[in-house]
Amino acid sequence: MAATGLLGFNPYGKAPVIDIASKPANLYIQLRQKEEAKKEALDKYLMDYEKTLNPNGMRQIDQNAFLNKLGEAKQYYLQNREKILNPAKYGAEYQSTYYAGLRNAQSLIGQSKQAAAADKITAQHFTAQKDLNAPDGYVQALELSHLPIDDPRYRPLDITQWKFYKSHNPxxxxxxxxxxxxxxxxxxxxxxxxxxxxxxxxxxxxxxxxxxxxxxxxxxxxxxxxxxxxxxxxxxxxxxxxxxxxxxxxxxxxxxxxxxxxxxxxxxxxxxxxxxxTDIKPTEEYKSYLIASRSKNKPLTPAQTAVKFLQGGVAALKTSDANVINDYFKPFKSQTKTSTKGEAIGFENIEILPEGKVKVNYSIPINSGGVTIKRNTNRIIDTKSPSLLQELTALYQEFLGSNVGAEAGATAVNPNDAAGGKSSGKKVIKGF
Structure with a gap:
């Protein structure tokens, strides 16, 4: 039996055997080995490529979508492995479909990383808008930008399109x-x-x-x-x-x-x-009543001046201003006495009390065994009283002494008419 190159001759006369040493068989085996090696190499490449698809840096909300895409691609690979690894026999469609699944997963990684970077910029921009208000629609846009990137409603937020504003301050x-x-x-x-x-x-x-x-x-x-x-x-x-x-x-x-x-x-x-x-000032008319108070440390003796002083005192008391009143009645201090201990005896000050009343604080001398003692006392005066002028006259006589020459010219003045200088015709400064 002649040799064919594929079948060998059996010298024992039995069935023919495969001639693996022949060139065609050897070539076939080599081709099969190469095909298997290529498939193994491609399989390893694809598995290694899947491992490079790392979700690190992705937003947490997008990682589930990535894992789903990658899982779909792996499932397709397992179901169609032979066809994917042998495109020459089965065509490139299976391999292309698998590659597309991997690319989709890889694209999600890139998009999510971009979204994460944009979220960081948005947060920094929002923090920088201290004391400013977000414009209308900003909150809704922010919510859409934080949806998963595979959500049809997802929209990236462009901070340059949103102008924050300050609340109106009149x-x-x-x-x-x-x-x-x-x-x-x-x-x-x-x-x-x-x-x-x-x-x-x-x-x-x-x-x-x-x-x-x-x-x-x-x-x-x-x-x-x-x-x-x-x-x-x-x-x-x-x-x-x-x-x-x-x-x-x-x-x-x-x-x-x-x-x-x-x-x-x-x-x-x-x-x-x-x-x-401007500061509060006395009118020109009222100034005339203050003239008498400008002579310090000497008693007011002329009858006309005494009457004018008392009329001005009525007006001063009706101001209810302690500073004005005490300034006006400073002349009452011009004839103070002295106790044995050297204490000043006489007029001290006037206090304002409720309901239009004032308290005149003063001291009187008490002589005992050749010693002069100071005794503090006071007198309450009602500035609304019809006898106000008479009470002031009594104080005048007590603190400044009597002046006989003044008696003829001094007449009582109704306290309601004191500021105008109207006379009632009744003498009140007896003993001046």
Whole structure:
């Protein structure tokens, strides 16, 4: 039997045997070995490639989606391993499908890492907006950016598209508008001091000149467009505070049809008004009653001066101002006595009591065995009493002594007419 190159000759006459030493058989075996080696190499490559798909750095919320994609690709591989590893025999479709699954998983890693970086930037940007308010829609956009990236609703957040704003502060806003505008000052206007007859003060008012009104209204309209805080405040006021809108309409005699118009009037209404008041001063008429108190350390002896002093004392007591009263009655201290110990004896001060009363504090001398002792005492006077002038006369005589020459010229004055110097015709300074 002739040799074929595949079958060998059996010298024992039995069945033919495979001739593995022949070239065709050897080539076939080598080809099969190469194919198996290629399949093993491809299998190892694919397994190693899967291991490189590392979810580290992904957002936690995206890792489940990645594992699902990777699991789907592995499941497909196990089900179609022979076809994936032998594209020459089964075509490239199975291998391409498997590769696409791996690419999808790998793409999720990249997208999630980008989303994680964007979330970090968003958090840093939000922290930097200290004391500012998020614009409308920002919270909803933030929620969408934190959904899993495979969620159809997921949207990355672009921080450059969101402008945070400051809450409206009327004081800061007014300072910004009016800090460079000069104020016009009015003429001083005198006002009486309540509860202090004979005293007055003047008040000067400074305002923005009406010539600036149109410019400031326009600035308010423009700020409504550019200032989110002001716009929200005006929208809220216009929609919910009709009484405030009505107040401004009545005050400036104008109609406010919308929130932008309100912003203009509101800005004008914030104009600063500064009032400057002078110190309290006695009127010229009241000053005449104070003339007598300017002579210190010498008794007031002329009858006319004594009467005028007492009339002024009535007006001083009615001010209910301790400083004014004690300043006026300083002459009562001009004739103090001295105790044996060297203590001053006489008038000390006047205290203000409730219900229009005052307490006159003074001391009197007590002589005993050639020794002069100081004894403190006081007298309560009702400034509303009809006999107020008589009580002051008694104090005058006690602290300043009598003056006979004054008796003829001194007449009683009704305390209600004291400031005007009207006489009742009754003598009260007996013994002057």
């Amino acid at each position: 004081i800061e806003y007014a300072n910004k508008i009016y800090s460079k505008i000069p104020l016009s000052e009015s003429e001083p206007i005198p006002y009486d001091v309540k509860g202090k007859p004979g005293y007055f003060y003047t008040k000067t008012t400074s305002k923005v000149s009406p010539q600036y009104k149109d410019a400031i209204l326009q600035e308010g309209y423009l700020n409504y467009i550019n200032d989110e805080g002001l716009r929200k405040e005006m929208n809220h006021t216009f929609d919910t505070n009709k009484s405030e809108v009505k107040r401004l309409e009545d005050k400036y005699k104008t109609k406010i049809p919308n929130a932008q118009a309100l912003a203009g009037i509101y800005t004008w209404d914030l104009q600063p008004i500064k009032e400057t008041s």
